Structures are given as C-alpha cells and as structure tokens.
Amino acid sequence: MLYALAxxxxxxxxxxxxxxxxxxxxxxxxxxxxxxxxxxxxxxLTHEREYFxxxxxxxxxxxxxxYKYHVTGPDAARLLDRVVTRDVGRAAEGQVLYTxxxxxxxxxxxxxxxxxxGDDRFRLTAADPNYRWLGDNARGLAVDIDxxxxxxxxxALQGPNARVILEAATGASLxxxxxxxxxxxxxxxxxxxxxxxxxxxxxxxxxWLDNAGxxxxxxxxxxxGAPHGIVPTGLLALDIARIEAGLLLLDVxxxxxxxxxxxxxxxxxxxxxxxxxxxxxxxxxxxxxxMRAEAKRGAEWKFVGIEVDWPSLExxxxxxxxxxxxxxxxxxxxxxxxxxxxxxxxxxxSSTCWSPILKRYIGLAHLQxxxxxxxxxxxxxxxxxxxxxxxxxxxxxxxxxxxxRKRA
Amino acid sequence: xxxxxxxxxxxxxGGHNGLVNAAYLARAGKKVVVLERxxxxxxxxxxxxxxxxxxxxxxxxxxxxxxxxxxxxxxLPGHGLEILPLESTVTPMFNGDYLAGWADHDxxxxxxxxxxxxxxxxxxxxxxxxxxxxxxxxxxxxMVPPDPTSLAPSDLRGLLKLGKHFADLSPKHFHALYKLMxxxxxxFLDEWFETDVIKATRSASGIIGTFMGPRTPGSxxxxxxxxxxxxxxxxxxxxxxxxxxxxxxxxxxSAARSFGAEVRLEAPVTHVIVKGGKATGVALENxxxxxxxxxxxxxxxxRTFLKMLSPSDLPAEFVEDIKRYKIRGSSGKxxxxxxxxxxxxxxxxxxxxxxxxxxxxxxxxxxxxAYDDAKYGNFSRRPYAxxxxxxxxxxxxxxxxxxxxxxxxxxAPSSITGGWDATKREAFGDAVxxxxxxxxxxxxxxxxxxxxxxxxxxxxxxxxxxxxIFQGELALHQLFFLRPAPGWxxxxxxxxxxxxxxxxxxPGGGIMGAGGRLAALEILKxxxxxx
Numbered sequence: 015m016l017y018a019l020a021x022x023x024x025x026x027x028x029x030x031x032x033x034x035x036x037x038x039x040x041x042x043x044x045x046x047x048x049x050x051x052x053x054x055x056x057x058x059l060t061h062e063r064e065y066f067x068x069x070x071x072x073x074x075x076x077x078x079x080x081y082k083y084h085v086t087g088p089d090a091a092r093l094l095d096r097v098v099t100r101d102v103g104r105a106a107e108g109q110v111l112y113t114x115x116x117x118x119x120x121x122x123x124x125x126x127x128x129x130x131x132g133d134d135r136f137r138l139t140a141a142d143p144n145y146r147w148l149g150d151n152a153r154g155l156a157v158d159i160d161x162x163x164x165x166x167x168x169x170a171l172q173g174p175n176a177r178v179i180l181e182a183a184t185g186a187s188l189x190x191x192x193x194x195x196x197x198x199x200x201x202x203x204x205x206x207x208x209x210x211x212x213x214x215x216x217x218x219x220x221x222w223l224d225n226a227g228x229x230x231x232x233x234x235x236x237x238x239g240a241p242h243g244i245v246p247t248g249l250l251a252l253d254i255a256r257i258e259a260g261l262l263l264l265d266v267x268x269x270x271x272x273x274x275x276x277x278x279x280x281x282x283x284x285x286x287x288x289x290x291x292x293x294x295x296x297x298x299x300x301x302x303x304x305m306r307a308e309a310k311r312g313a314e315w316k317f318v319g320i321e322v323d324w325p326s327l328e329x330x331x332x333x334x335x336x337x338x339x340x341x342x343x344x345x346x347x348x349x350x351x352x353x354x355x356x357x358x359x360x361x362x363x364s365s366t367c368w369s370p371i372l373k374r375y376i377g378l379a380h381l382q383x384x385x386x387x388x389x390x391x392x393x394x395x396x397x398x399x400x401x402x403x404x405x406x407x408x409x410x411x412x413x414x415x416x417x418x419r420k421r422a
Numbered sequence: 423x424x425x426x427x428x429x430x431x432x433x434x435x436g437g438h439n440g441l442v443n444a445a446y447l448a449r450a451g452k453k454v455v456v457l458e459r460x461x462x463x464x465x466x467x468x469x470x471x472x473x474x475x476x477x478x479x480x481x482x483x484x485x486x487x488x489x490x491x492x493x494x495x496x497x498l499p500g501h502g503l504e505i506l507p508l509e510s511t512v513t514p515m516f517n518g519d520y521l522a523g524w525a526d527h528d529x530x531x532x533x534x535x536x537x538x539x540x541x542x543x544x545x546x547x548x549x550x551x552x553x554x555x556x557x558x559x560x561x562x563x564x565m566v567p568p569d570p571t572s573l574a575p576s577d578l579r580g581l582l583k584l585g586k587h588f589a590d591l592s593p594k595h596f597h598a599l600y601k602l603m604x605x606x607x608x609x610f611l612d613e614w615f616e617t618d619v620i621k622a623t624r625s626a627s628g629i630i631g632t633f634m635g636p637r638t639p640g641s642x643x644x645x646x647x648x649x650x651x652x653x654x655x656x657x658x659x660x661x662x663x664x665x666x667x668x669x670x671x672x673x674x675x676s677a678a679r680s681f682g683a684e685v686r687l688e689a690p691v692t693h694v695i696v697k698g699g700k701a702t703g704v705a706l707e708n709x710x711x712x713x714x715x716x717x718x719x720x721x722x723x724x725r726t727f728l729k730m731l732s733p734s735d736l737p738a739e740f741v742e743d744i745k746r747y748k749i750r751g752s753s754g755k756x757x758x759x760x761x762x763x764x765x766x767x768x769x770x771x772x773x774x775x776x777x778x779x780x781x782x783x784x785x786x787x788x789x790x791x792a793y794d795d796a797k798y799g800n801f802s803r804r805p806y807a808x809x810x811x812x813x814x815x816x817x818x819x820x821x822x823x824x825x826x827x828x829x830x831x832x833x834a835p836s837s838i839t840g841g842w843d844a845t846k847r848e849a850f851g852d853a854v855x856x857x858x859x860x861x862x863x864x865x866x867x868x869x870x871x872x873x874x875x876x877x878x879x880x881x882x883x884x885x886x887x888x889x890x891i892f893q894g895e896l897a898l899h900q901l902f903f904l905r906p907a908p909g910w911x912x913x914x915x916x917x918x919x920x921x922x923x924x925x926x927x928x929p930g931g932g933i934m935g936a937g938g939r940l941a942a943l944e945i946l947k948x949x950x951x952x953x
Contacts, residue, residue, distance in 0.1 A: 059526035062507050063777070070506055070664055071817050175817065241822035243814075324494060324657065337557070337655030368656045372499045373490075375656070 027052050030078035031167045031228035035236075039246050046249055049141075049163075051079035054248035060342070062370070064251035068214050069371050071243030072173035074235055075252060077213075077220065078228075081126075081140040082162045083148060089155035090134045097151050097300060098128060098138075099283055101293040105130045110194045110209050113291055114283045115147075120304030121271035121280040123147065124264060125288070129196055129209060137162075137222070141264040142272070151300070167228045171235060172218030172255075174419055175242040180208065180219055182238040188219075193421045202234035203227075213252060215259020217419040253344040254367045257378060260319060260412030262286060266346045267317075267364040267378055284308055285380070287317035287412065316386035319410035320351065320363050322375040322394055326406035334399045340368045340375060351379060352393040352404060360385040360392055369414065376414050385409070429455045429714040431945070432704055434691045434730070435885075435924070437465025440720030441674040441685070442938030443923040445496050448681035450942075450951050455712060456675075456683060457704065459690040459885065462668070463675045465720075466884045466891060467933055469668030473871035475821045476759040479666040480873070481880060482891065483755075483810060483828045484508060485933045486651035486660040488670070491564070492935040493659060501676035504664035506815050510778030512769065513623045514861035516785070520768035521619045522775075537617045548614045554595050555602055555646055556653040561587055563650065563929045563936055566944060567903040567911040603898060606634075607641040608786060622783045626806055629832060631891045631931060633750040635793030636786060640897050647896055647930065662815045670933060694719070694726075694920060696735045701920035704730075716945055720924040720938065722886055722893035723747055723906035731917065740916050743907035747900060747926075751836030751877030751889030752796060756807075756854045758827040758872055759820070763811060764858070764865040776814045782807040782857050796833030801850045801876075804857055807831045824870075829854055836877035836888035847876050892931025893924050902928055913941040914948075921945055 028051045030036070036054055044055040053076065056064055067073040085094060094102040100113035107130050114125045126140040138144070148159045171180055177188050184199040188208070191197050196209040204227030212218030223231055236244060256263065264270060268286055269279045282305065283292050292305050324338070331338045344367035351361045366377035377394075385392065388411050393404035433444045436458030448454045462468055466481040485505060493503065509525040521537060524530045534542035561583075568580025588596065601610060607628025611621040625636035628645040635641070651660050663669045675685050694717055695703045703713035719726040727736060727744045763772045766780065783789050783806050792802035808830040813820035820826045831854050838846065851874035859865050877889025886893060894900055903911045906926045913921050923941030925931035946952065 059524075059529055062525065063509065066506050070504065241817065243817040324490070331655070335557070337653055338657070340656040371504055373493050373657065373659065374499075 028164070030076050031225040032076045032078065032169070032232050035229060035232050036076055036246065044248065044250075048249070049079040049081060053079055054246075056248040056250045057246050061248060061250035062342070064245055064247035065254055065370060067243065067245035067247055068173050068216060068251060068255045070174065071245065072171060072175040072179055072239055073214075073245055073247035073251065074232075074239065075170040075172065075247050076168075077170045078167045080163070080168060081143055082166050082168070083138045083140070083144065084160040084162050085136040085138060085148065085157060086134060086160070087155075087157040088134055089157045090136050093148065093152050093155050093157045094128055094136055094138065095296055095299060097148065099292040099299065099305070100128065101296055102128055102130070102136070104295070107132060108196050110196055110211055112194070112211075114286070114288050116283065116301035116305070117271045118301055119271070120282050120301030120308065121274075122268060122283055122286060123271050125262070127209075127211060129207075131196070131207070142270055165225055167223055167225050169221045169231065169235070170212050170214075170218060171221065172212045172214040172216050174217055175239075175244070176218050179235065179239040179242050179244060180221075183234045184208070202230040204230050206231060213259075213261055214255040215261065215413055215415055215420060216255065216417065217422075250343050253365075254369065257344055257365050257367050257376060258369050258372065258413065258415035260378065260414060262317065262378060263365065281315070282308055282313060284313035285315040285317065289313070312383065314383055315361070315380050316383050317412075318379055318381055318386050318388075319412045319414055320366075320377045320379040320392070320394065321408050321410050322377075322396075323406035323408065324375065327375065327396065330396060330398050330403045330405055336399070343367070349377070350395045351381065351385075351407065352395070353385065354391045354393055354406075363394065372414060374414070376410070378412070379409075381409065426711045426713055427455070429453045429712060431455075431716040431718060432457065432712050432714045433718045433720060433923075434694075434704060434726075435459070435465060435720035436463040436671075436675070436685060436687070437720050437924070438467050438671055438674055438933050438935055439924050439938035440465070440718070441671060441678050442492055442496070442935040443718055443720065443942045444683040444685070445674060445678035445681055446939055446942035447945060448678055448683035449495075450946050452951070454678075454683040456678065456685045457689040457691050457706070457712065458685065458687050461687050463685060463687070464668050464671030466880070466886060467667040467671045469666030472757065472873050473759040476824070476826050476871065477666055477812075477819045478757040478826060478873065479668065479812060479828055480757065481755060481875070481884065482667045482933060483812070483830060484661065485663055485667065485670060486648065487932040487934040488659050489563070489934055489936050489939065490654050490657040490659070492939055495939075496674065496677040498670075498673045498677060501673040501680070502665075503670060503673040505659050505661045506664055507661045508778050508810065508815065510774060511623065511781055512766070512775045512778065513619055513781045513783055514766050514768040515619055518768055520766075521617075521623060524774070534620070537620065538615075541615045541617045541620055544614045551598055552646065552649045553653060555599055556649050558588075558591055558595060558599055559646060560650065560653055562902065563934075564940075566913070566940055567905070567928045569903055569909060569911070602642045602646050604639060605642045606637045606639050607645050608636040608790075610642040610645070618785050619783075622786045622789055623781050625786065626781060626783045626789060626808065629789070629793070629806070630808070630830070631753060632895050632897070633748070633752040633796070633833075633835070634897075635790050635797075637790055638793075643898060644896050647932070662810065662812060664816050664818070666812060666816075666819060667933070674935070691730065693730045693732075694917070696731065696917055699735075700918045716919055716921065716949065718921045718923050718941060718945065720922075722749060722890070722924060723922065723926040724749055724887040725885060726922065727915075736916050740907060740910065747894055747906050748897060749888050749890045749894045751880065751886075751891075752833050753889075753891060754801070754831045754834035754850060754854075754877060755875040755880070756829040756831055756851055756872065757875075758829075759870040760825040760827055760868040761870055762823070762868050763814070763825055764827075764862040764868055766862045768861065776811050778810070780809040782809065782861070792833055796835045799835065799837065799839035801834045801838060801846070801853065802832065803853055805831045805833065805854055807854060807857060809858065829858065834876050836881070836890070842876045842878035847874050847879070850874060850876060893926035894930075896930050901930060905930065913937075913944045
C-alpha cells in the first residue's frame, strides 16, 4: 500500500534559505546534493556564462550547505589549536585561517576555515560533519560548540566586480578589508559578517548571516549587481574555477582519514601541498608528532598541477579523424599518470578540466615525490574512441590562475 | 637630421598579423621592430574610447578564428587575452516573431521545431556536414600553399600531401566540398532548409566582408570560412574579447615585447627602400630610415605594392595581377553609446537576447535586396546588420547601467556613386538606425553618441584599401595559391628580402594570425634560423 512518504518521514533533502530565489532561477533543473541539501549545479542550461562571471564580472553562489560551527568560551582558542594545524591562538581578531585538521597519526580528516569573530568566539567551516570530533577534543575545556550549519546562511560573491557590488550593497568601503580578514556590515537591514575568502582564486567575499535575512540579502545583491554583470552561479562553474586556483576538494582530491578503508587512501597535509598550514610553533595538537617527523624526512607524495600537451592530444585524436573533445565539465575521476621512460605509474590526477580562460587542459595530481618537480614530462592516460592512449603532460606549479586582484 | 636604425627584421604595420609575425621572429632570436602608423596597435582590431566612458571595438568586433597554435605558442592568455562567450543569435522577423539560436542545443532545436520540424532535423545533419567540411579544409589553413604549376620538391611535396588529403575524403564529402566551393550560400542552404528566416540568417555569414549577395555563386565558401572556428574542438575560441577587440592586439603586442620585439607607434612608413632588387629597409614620413635585411609588410597587397614600392621595382605582370586583385569594400560599422538597452518587440524586456548577436536578416529577399542597392552604387536602404552589446558581456566596456552597441553593416560599397561624403555617411547611419528601429523602436531614445564608419572611413583610419576588412575578397579566384597573386602565395614577393604576412595572404581575413605565423616560419627557413 502506498503511503505519504513525505509526511511519514522527515524530508530527506533539505533546501537552503535562498531556495525560493534559486529554484525560480534554475532553468536547467540541474541540481546536485551537497551535505544533505540540494544545490544548483547550474542555473542556465549550460554553465559557461556562470564560469565567465567568476572570472569576468561577478558570480553569486549559495554556499549555505557548508558545515558551520560556532566555538565560544574561554578555552575556544585552545580547543581549536588542539584540533587544527594552523596557529589559532596567534590569529588576530577579524582574521580568517584556511586550515586542515588531522587524526592522531597526522592524516587529514577535513579542511576548512577558522574565523576569529571575537577574542573567544570562532566560526569553523567544514566539508564534513565535525560536531562529534570537536566534542571529543573539548573534554575538560571551558568551551561551547554550537552546530549552526542549518541556521547560518552563506553566500559567496566572487569575481572582479565583487567589491564594487558589495560596497554598493553595504554602503561601506571594503578597500581596507584584506585577503582572509573579516568585517561586519548591514545589507538591506540585515546584519552580516563579510569575509574576504572564497573557493575561486579570484577577488571575492563570503557573506554570513542568520537564515531569516537570506532573501533580503539575496535581493539586494542581485539588484546592486545588475549593472556590474552579477550572475547566479552553480557548482559546475565553481568546480572549474577551483581547479584553476589549485584548491582541493574533499572526497574528490583526497579521502578523509575518517572514511578511508585502507592506509594508502589517507593523506598527510604535506602530501596535499598543505605543509605550509602546519604550525611550527604550536606545542601539541592532533597528529603533530607524525607531521613533524614527516617534515624532517620529506613527504612521499606531492600534490601538484598537471598540464596536458595540446599538440600531443591533437595527434591522438587526429589519428581517429577527430578534433580533441573534452567534457565541458570538470572531471572528478582518477586518471593514471606514468613515467615517460619506464612506463611505471607515477601517480594520478584527481581533478581535471579544460580551463576556458587559460586555454589549457589542466588538472590537480598526486605524484610520488621524485616525479613532482615542475616541468617533469609524464604521460597521462586519455581515452580516444574507446581506446586507452597516453598523452604527453607536464608537471606545473599550483595555482594555474592567480590574478593580482585576488589579494589587492 | 634624419636617423637610421638597424634591425634583423622590420615589420610594417602593427595589426594582429604584423604583431604575430614579429612575436614569432623575436621568439626565434631576431631583432625585430614593428612600425605602426597610428598611436595604438591593432590595425582594424582596436578598442577606442570614442565617447567618454564608452569603449568601442571600433572595427572588428568578434573573434572566432584566432589559431590555437598562435594562442598557445605566444601564451596570449598569459598576456591578458580573455575570450568571453557570445551565447546566441536572434533574428527579429517582420511578423513580430523571431528566430533564435541559443547556446544550448536542445533549446535551439526546440526553437527550430517552432519554425519547421524538418529544419530542426536538418540542423543537426547540416552541422555535422559543415564540421566535416571544415575538417577537410583545416589542414590547408596551417599550410604554405604549394604552387600547382611548379615542379620544385617543396611544391610537389605540398601537392602530394594535399592530394592524399582529398583522396581520403569520402565521395559524399568530396561532392559536398565541391558544391561549397562553387555554389551560392542561398542555393546551398536551399538544399538543407525550408524556412526562409533560417536561410537568411545562415546565409548572412556567407556575405560578411564580401561584395556578394546570398545568391552570388562563391558565397557558400565564405560560410565555410566562418565555420572554421568550430572545428578546434575544446580549443574553440569563439566570442568577444574582454576589453574589446583591441585587447587581442594588446595581448599579442605584449607577447611580442616579452620576446624582445620593439613596437614603435606613430611611425608611418612611406616606402620600402629597394637597392639592386633587394629590400634593405623602409623610410618614414619624418625622414628617418630603418634598415634590415628582411622587411615584412602586413598591409594589404594594393597598399604595399602599388603605394610603398615603385613600379620599377616590380615585374609588370605582377603589378597587373595586384591591380586586378579584388578588394572592394562592402561593409560599414555603426557604434553607439546607449543610456540603456533597446527593447526588441519580438522578445520584450532585457534578457538573454542582449547577451548574444542580433541579426537584422529577416528574409532572404531582404538581404538580397540590400545587395542589389550596393550593386548599383548605393548603400543599402534597408541594410543587413550583425549587432552585439559588448557591455552586456563585459560590463567594463561602458559605465555601470549604460551600454555600447556594435553594428556591423552591409552593404556600404566603397565605390558608392559620387564617392562618400559627410552627408552620405550620416544618411547611411540613419538607414542603419531605421533598420534596427523597425524591430527595436525605442533605440532612438537611448542614443548618447553615434559613430558611423563607411568603407572610406575604414580606409582613412586603418589604411585598409577600399575599407575591405579581409584585405581582399575571400573569393575562390584569390584564395590559397592565388592569394594575393599567382606565383606569390608563399609570403615572399618579387623583391628579395620583402615578405608579406597580412590577411591579403593565405589563408585570408578574420582575426586568425595564420598569415603572420606562416610568414614568420618561411622567413626563418630562408634565413636559416630555427624557431
């Protein structure tokens, strides 16, 4: 017998507080799941215009599904310093830190940001749920952990025109707001926190607010953004921008140590190119012994950029009478990389895409350290008409795209 | 006191091909100078602030054919080149309806179905055929044309390669290619589509830059020329350059400078210095001389050979061939600064239409009649126009909330009866605005500034003879081994040390950079240098 599923059980997929606006705009009905929410993959039928908004004008993204935790109390900094690899105690009020956090063996659990909202008030953002992990680490500390994932809405406004739009919407100058700093403002009567952060490698901001003000803030940004080319943007465009910016993604570029089934699936911060985020000053934090030992002997794996040589790819396709065709979307499949001489596997690319702005076929790759020097020649597997071929590829430094405006 | 300067290579003209040529030669270690007459680089690919706060891509306004190898070899994205997509083409019709081609395939198909179910099916098959045709012609783009009358080993090798390439075509594709080479765009499209407005809009790309109508034999090839950008697979670079077309030239100039080339502005060359049958340098208007064993001209063939050289430096037959070379200007340009976006009655409001092209080509008869006017020495009273709104794609082109509009217009014959003057220019501008206002009546209320460019203006500003945007028509009798003249299609000229690299050489016009690159490779071969 049929029964009303929706009434009998809690709704499985949640919608964000911006849903009344985003759903009306989503012409392609192209949605993706993100942390239990539905999130727009693209609003237009294709994501090309949204991608170019990130690089050429301004893109407005609903990033509310991020996990968010408020950590408050006299020991808030101590708790975070025990968990994450960056030095939270030395962060200034109004500073935002990008950081990873690890298990006791120094293997990465997750990555996100820590914003110091006040002396003993912090907001941690994460890709995965971390409530239990924070709680386990808080034993004996005077700290409150509040899961605000469902009550704080968030927007990312990214692109060269992001500042002028946000200044118009807030009526305040943002010239003094430096990269990875935060400020407070009011948009359309709604108090918001603005962080100069993002996942695009471009000039951009993220805007944090209580759910209740969501639509008022969305409407104000869209109205002020219209003369500056604002475009509601989905995750497909973001995926390309973040590869160009060399930013990794949990579950795509690495597996959380929490979910890894076998040891080789786990990574250390150094293996993910995030050795810089491991504090050298802090005394004790989760996994610090393993991380410091690795720092001394060097990581076995490196996280680098990879660029496929276009003439080499053209040749492989031309042999079949074709021009090279690449998926318009970023590819999230693991692709083998080989030593050009011996043919042995040197590593793998975990994210690849055609960069429309750079006009290059690029990827993020894990390589055994000895193959990871920039400009090293490798082979990457490509499938041409159902046949596995190898195209020439070069190791590149990350990020691929790093405009001065990102920090200016 | 005049000064002399010594270089390995002098490039006359800082248009896109001159700059590409200089960049490749400088990259190979040559000491290169580019001499540009105007105060900015680009030739017909320039962005200028004609009205305060409003930037116009004054002449050339879109890019589709820029060669991937040029973008890659010169790292143009690293020098600021950003190509933004132009999403759509909308053709308003007299009955209040419209025809649209959108970025999304299904959406375009649905639109074609609205006009004709048969044509919607034909749309996919036609696209596939044109892809194959472009693939068939593509190798030729990157090839130095072999001379079919020559027995030199390099020519024979080239001809053999060409013969093998065409022998590999299926009979079906060979026949289609033959038709494309000989038919009119209109007749060719009749074989595929039944809807008049579909044929009118598609055939328009067969007349751009030529003195032909959609029913003129040979115009089908121009369809293919414009299709060529479609075959570069993922590398496809079709759209609008951020910062306008001038930004493309600036990026090439920046690349050239990074390799050590000098670019001198406001350095108008008056003539090529020839001594003992060899080019040894150039003389400037101010009397300065530049000397180099290699001189490359990026100017059109008529300007180079009839104005910058004395007839006594050239074989008489060659001079005759250059005189015969067809370079009739047929197009004009209207650039507007607007206080807002015009509303088209067929799709009211401001919307997706403004993000792409609007084509004023409501019917085959409309376009053919526009040509009829030009044939008899007048500008079209009801002209064809290809319109874009650059500020919608790149908000930096105009102040916030304001807009710029670019209208490429045909026909405006260079050989207008009685010659062009200010009155005729404004009358032509009025005709263009009238044609657009037929479909977007409020445009008149939005105009803050109007720039009208006739072929005469194009020639006066850029130096392009007769204002022809392709430096000579893309007609079969002057393509490949016949461009610009029989026997002189390999970038060399009858004067030793003088080379040509402009759009008047193979493979022709459009912001392609192929001529500049191929000429550089030939020069390096002749001077025994390596790339």
